[in-house]
Amino acid sequence: MPHGPASPFVIAVDGAAASGKGTIAGKLATHYGLPHLDTGLLYRAVGAAMAEAGADLDDADTAGRLARALDLGRLGDSALTTAAAGEAASRVAALPEVRAALLALQKDFASQPGGAVLDGRDIGTVIAPAAPAKLYVSAAPEVRAHRRWLQTSARGEARTEAETLADLLKRDARDAGRADAPMRRADDAVLLDTSLMSISTAFDEALRHVEQARRRWEALTG
Numbered sequence: 001m002p003h004g005p006a007s008p009f010v011i012a013v014d015g016a017a018a019s020g021k022g023t024i025a026g027k028l029a030t031h032y033g034l035p036h037l038d039t040g041l042l043y044r045a046v047g048a049a050m051a052e053a054g055a056d057l058d059d060a061d062t063a064g065r066l067a068r069a070l071d072l073g074r075l076g077d078s079a080l081t082t083a084a085a086g087e088a089a090s091r092v093a094a095l096p097e098v099r100a101a102l103l104a105l106q107k108d109f110a111s112q113p114g115g116a117v118l119d120g121r122d123i124g125t126v127i128a129p130a131a132p133a134k135l136y137v138s139a140a141p142e143v144r145a146h147r148r149w150l151q152t153s154a155r156g157e158a159r160t161e162a163e164t165l166a167d168l169l170k171r172d173a174r175d176a177g178r179a180d181a182p183m184r185r186a187d188d189a190v191l192l193d194t195s196l197m198s199i200s201t202a203f204d205e206a207l208r209h210v211e212q213a214r215r216r217w218e219a220l221t222g
Helices: 021-032 039-053 060-068 072-076 083-093 096-110 123-127 141-154 161-177 199-221
Strands: 010-015 036-038 116-120 133-138 190-193
Touching: 010 021, 010 123, 021 036, 021 116, 021 133, 021 199, 036 039, 039 060, 039 072, 039 083, 039 096, 039 116, 060 096, 083 096, 083 161, 096 116, 096 123, 116 123, 123 133, 133 199, 141 161, 190 199
Parallel strands: 010 116, 010 133, 036 116, 133 190
Antiparallel strands: none
16 A cells, blocks of 8 residues: 655564564664654653552553653653563553553654654554554563563562563563553564574564565655
8 A cells, every 4th residue: 555755664663572672673763864762661651650659550540641741851761671660561551541641642753754663562553553664573481581581680670580481471461461452463564583583683684674665665655
């Protein structure tokens, strides 16, 4: 389907936690000189705001209000990278009020005239379903748990690899099972399994698929 002459070149990168999607998306953004949004940070920031307010993470009204008032300047806060922040993000992301509050922000980012790179769990299915390039990044749960355990251990978090795996599996089930915008691979997204890949190999493979999509997009848009 033609995207039209004004259609931006959007790269949608979806996948589960610790699959490598964020690293790949960041490298693609640098390669193409495009702005990058890690949409997971939005939900982590809402979860952090809920914790600061002393609110229950299942309090939909408060979560929606805090999401609407979200300060994007806090997305660089290192506290958002902790395991606790990831768990809070997964819980508030299941709330329709939060997703609705953040929907317009993400769609606006994806509609920038020059294009953009977004990574998350519903970019190719909800945020930018017409994105010319779509990737769904995956990896075996045990591989993802090991990667995440290495990250959290380097930050001094006292978590075992088994606990990390259990948390990831619980989060996967919550993200894939939620009623509103569940995590799933878009029908036209290229599956990229990074289980046995180094970062450089995964990026090279992702770039190969994105380049193919870019050539098709250029042929359609002229």
